Amino acid sequence: MNHLPEIWGRPxxxxxxxxxxxxxxxxxxxxxxxSPTVTGTSxxxxxxxxxxxxxADKLASYGSLARFTDVKRLRxxxxxxxxxxxxxxxxMQYIDRLLESIDIREHYSTHGNMxxxxxxxxxxxxxxxxxxxxxxxxxxxxLVAGFDGNGxxxxxxxxxxxxxxxxxxMATGFGAHLAVPILRRLFPEERPIEDITKDNAVAALQECMxxxxxxxxxxxxxxxxxxxxxxxxxxxxxxxxxxxxWAFAEAIRGYGAQTA
Amino acid sequence: xxxxxxxxYMGDTGTFAHTTTGQVKEHSFYPYTDxxxxxxGITGSDFAILAGDTRSVSGFNINTRFAPKVFxxxxxxxxGEGAHILLSVVxxxxxxxxxxxxxxxxxxxxxxxxGKRMSVRACAQRLxxxxxxxxxxxxxxxxxxxxxxxxxxxxLYSYDPVGSYEREQCRAAGSAASLIMPFLDNQVNFKNxxxxxxxxxxxxxxxxxxxxxxxxVEQIVRDAFTSAVERHIEVGDGLQMxxxxxxxxxxxxxxxxxx
Amino acid sequence: MTDSCLKQLAARRIFQVEYAQEAVKQGxxxxxxxxxxxxxxxxxxxxxxxxxxxxxxxxxxDSHMGIxxxxxxxxxxxxxxxxxxxxxxxxxTYGRPIPPDRIVSQIADRAQLNTQxxxxxxxxxxxxxxxxxxxxxxxxxxxxSGLTHEMLACAIxxxxxxxRTYLERNMDKFLNCSRDELITHGLRALKETLSxxxxxxxxxxxxxxxxxxxxxxxxxxESFKLYEGQDTVPLLEAxxxxxxxxxxxxxxxxxx
Numbered sequence: 001m002n003h004l005p006e007i008w009g010r011p012x013x014x015x016x017x018x019x020x021x022x023x024x025x026x027x028x029x030x031x032x033x034x035s036p037t038v039t040g041t042s043x044x045x046x047x048x049x050x051x052x053x054x055x056a057d058k059l060a061s062y063g064s065l066a067r068f069t070d071v072k073r074l075r076x077x078x079x080x081x082x083x084x085x086x087x088x089x090x091x092m093q094y095i096d097r098l099l100e101s102i103d104i105r106e107h108y109s110t111h112g113n114m115x116x117x118x119x120x121x122x123x124x125x126x127x128x129x130x131x132x133x134x135x136x137x138x139x140x141x142x143l144v145a146g147f148d149g150n151g152x153x154x155x156x157x158x159x160x161x162x163x164x165x166x167x168x169x170m171a172t173g174f175g176a177h178l179a180v181p182i183l184r185r186l187f188p189e190e191r192p193i194e195d196i197t198k199d200n201a202v203a204a205l206q207e208c209m210x211x212x213x214x215x216x217x218x219x220x221x222x223x224x225x226x227x228x229x230x231x232x233x234x235x236x237x238x239x240x241x242x243x244x245x246w247a248f249a250e251a252i253r254g255y256g257a258q259t260a
Numbered sequence: 261x262x263x264x265x266x267x268x269y270m271g272d273t274g275t276f277a278h279t280t281t282g283q284v285k286e287h288s289f290y291p292y293t294d295x296x297x298x299x300x301g302i303t304g305s306d307f308a309i310l311a312g313d314t315r316s317v318s319g320f321n322i323n324t325r326f327a328p329k330v331f332x333x334x335x336x337x338x339x340g341e342g343a344h345i346l347l348s349v350v351x352x353x354x355x356x357x358x359x360x361x362x363x364x365x366x367x368x369x370x371x372x373x374x375g376k377r378m379s380v381r382a383c384a385q386r387l388x389x390x391x392x393x394x395x396x397x398x399x400x401x402x403x404x405x406x407x408x409x410x411x412x413x414x415x416l417y418s419y420d421p422v423g424s425y426e427r428e429q430c431r432a433a434g435s436a437a438s439l440i441m442p443f444l445d446n447q448v449n450f451k452n453x454x455x456x457x458x459x460x461x462x463x464x465x466x467x468x469x470x471x472x473x474x475x476x477v478e479q480i481v482r483d484a485f486t487s488a489v490e491r492h493i494e495v496g497d498g499l500q501m502x503x504x505x506x507x508x509x510x511x512x513x514x515x516x517x518x519x
Numbered sequence: 520m521t522d523s524c525l526k527q528l529a530a531r532r533i534f535q536v537e538y539a540q541e542a543v544k545q546g547x548x549x550x551x552x553x554x555x556x557x558x559x560x561x562x563x564x565x566x567x568x569x570x571x572x573x574x575x576x577x578x579x580x581d582s583h584m585g586i587x588x589x590x591x592x593x594x595x596x597x598x599x600x601x602x603x604x605x606x607x608x609x610x611x612t613y614g615r616p617i618p619p620d621r622i623v624s625q626i627a628d629r630a631q632l633n634t635q636x637x638x639x640x641x642x643x644x645x646x647x648x649x650x651x652x653x654x655x656x657x658x659x660x661x662x663x664s665g666l667t668h669e670m671l672a673c674a675i676x677x678x679x680x681x682x683r684t685y686l687e688r689n690m691d692k693f694l695n696c697s698r699d700e701l702i703t704h705g706l707r708a709l710k711e712t713l714s715x716x717x718x719x720x721x722x723x724x725x726x727x728x729x730x731x732x733x734x735x736x737x738x739x740x741e742s743f744k745l746y747e748g749q750d751t752v753p754l755l756e757a758x759x760x761x762x763x764x765x766x767x768x769x770x771x772x773x774x775x
Binding site: 114126150 | 620654
């Protein structure tokens with residue numbers, strides 16, 4: 001028996017040759033993430049009268065491989081805000097840990113966690129901007145939903161460059177192309193958000209998740225949805241796209257069963 | 261075989277032959293994006309106007325129809341109340357925001373340390389150095405700073421991304437700058453406008469540029485943007501106008517075409 | 520650890536800290552008090568000599584917070600610069616004004632470190648920190664030992680006991696009073712500390728106030744406002760009026 005623990009489990013040198021540690025790369029230039037690896041696709045969100053609704057599917061893709069099918073991409077913060085993550089999943093988990101430590105720190109204060117969704121977005125955009133400035137980006141595009149300092153519904157996005165935008169309804173990734181037009185048709189800009197009920201918003205998101213599942217090859221029909229109101233955050237993590245109809249696929253020429 | 265690295269991992273069999281030949285890999289991360297939009301500033305004898313459209317784009321995508329590009333600098337709190345300087349930034353929005361916040365912090369600290377407001381002239385010089393400090397990783401923005409000078413006259417400074425700056429009567433920046441600037445040359449500085457009957461050919465006398473009244477300037481700003489919206493896809497949605505006078509800062513939002 | 524050091528600890532005393540606290544007691548008096556909407560700081564400014572300028576007593580930290588100082592002004596400057604930096608940092612990273620209790624515990628930690636580390640000395644200054652957050656106005660007392668307390672009313676510095684007596688006797692009155700009345704109570708407490716031949720003047724009085732904004736205001740907070748020089752005239756007049764008015768009997772009571 002070999003009594004040196006560091007050798008245990010290693011291929012034997014006399015059979016396989018000495019170990020090649022070159023991949024460990026102890027010298028040479030520092031390398032950073034230059035593309036995401038395991039990724040989540042769209043996040044979709046809408047403001048409604050008295051709150052915000054947000055949804056994201058549960059798929060994490062490794063390139064075109066559907067790698068993980070039970071990934072929760074909505075992160076609740078202080079039972080008053082939700083961060084929806086698109087992009088790299090490991091970076092998402094890193095940011096999740098950052099948020100966790102902030103949450104703990106805030107709870108030392110006499111009045112508990114007073115950071116609202118707007119504060120959270122400011123913080124996240126600073127983290128993203130700092131990392132992009134170091135050429136070491138966190139490869140995410142997030143939506144932050146909750147309330148601002150005046151108690152009004154708040155919805156805004158931050159991306160890997162540190163850019164932030166805000167609008168009554170938003171979507172990241174593929175959703176920016178497929179979901180936003182649906183939301184715009186349902187809730188035109190001239191329609192005030194006070195006219196939109198919670199049920200309207202949730203139904204709209206369900207519709208968006210369906211269309212995304214139909215047309216986004218990196219999506220899944222299982223998704224999480226969160227509704228943020230003054231009473232707190234209500235998250236459902238076992239939603240499934242209902243009433244799917246693939247009849248339209250028959251009409252697509254050049255694929256499937258048809259030959260001409 | 262003599263390894264240049266002074267040692268070889270392979271042994272002599274070469275079973276695990278290492279095949280990372282010196283192919284240079286390009287960094288695929290590009291830290292900038294162009295968020296489009298346009299800004300414009302014009303000064304008068306006792307006011308300065310800074311304006312910008314409120315559309316924000318990434319490529320052919322509209323991020324939002326309401327992203328202001330004109331900011332109050334030196335305000336007491338988040339509302340910007342009590343500010344005495346205006347800054348507009350157009351280009352890469354994240355850099356624009358970072359720049360605005362840095363300048364705001366500088367003006368705030370100046371007030372704490374000196375017990376008085378920072379002059380626009382001092383602020384303009386400081387903004388130049390802030391931009392130049394990042395000469396080799398620039399803030400990718402075209403900034404315009406506006407306010408009132410020591411005599412109460414409108415002032416306007418325009419910047420390139422690395423900090424060279426100049427005091428001007430008027431300036432357009434951003435994606436539709438090349439559309440708006442010639443219009444301003446003609447309408448504000450009266451370029452190519454001659455006094456009728458003053459002579460023939462080269463003897464024709466140029467119309468002299470004079471500070472314009474506020475109503476005229478506001479109309480020029482509106483005209484500049486409505487025209488730019490027609491011809492530039494990145495400009496539109498809304499017009500934000502901030503007017504600084506000795507009474508403070510007024511802010512006006514008007515709609516632009518959303519197509 | 521040296522023998523003397525152990526003896527100090529056995530007696531629960533650290534002489535260095537006690538000397539620092541002595542510096543606070545010799546500083547000119549500052550008074551702070553809160554009600555439901557506002558927090559007020561008032562200070563008595565001293566000039567080192569007849570021809571010199573007056574020392575700053577009330578300093579703005581941010582638009583939602585200010586401090587009043589008693590003790591070594593130069594130590595206070597270091598602390599106030601630190602507080603300004605922290606405050607600006609919070610606005611930068613979270614876009615929110617730093618909660619006063621947060622920044623007070625930060626300076627407390629800094630001050631405590633100075634009482635424990637080799638080659639360092641405690642800050643020779645006491646602070647009153649007045650600020651607002653989502654929960655309303657707050658007043659904190661900070662001591663060189665690193666000890667902090669949230670207070671309803673407080674006075675530190677030379678002859679501050681007189682002011683504390685006034686505050687204790689009138690506390691039930693100012694908890695529900697108006698913004699202007701709160702300033703008047705602060706100034707009257709300050710006045711109690713004056714020796715016979717002294718008066719509150721526009722030169723030696725400093726007032727700072729911060730609080731929740733009234734109805735219809737643009738922001739949620741009323742920004743920190745510092746009154747010095749000519750600005751204090753109406754405030755001092757209000758004090759005279761309150762004394763000559765129906766409350767005269769009460770001020771006599773305090774004196775007795």
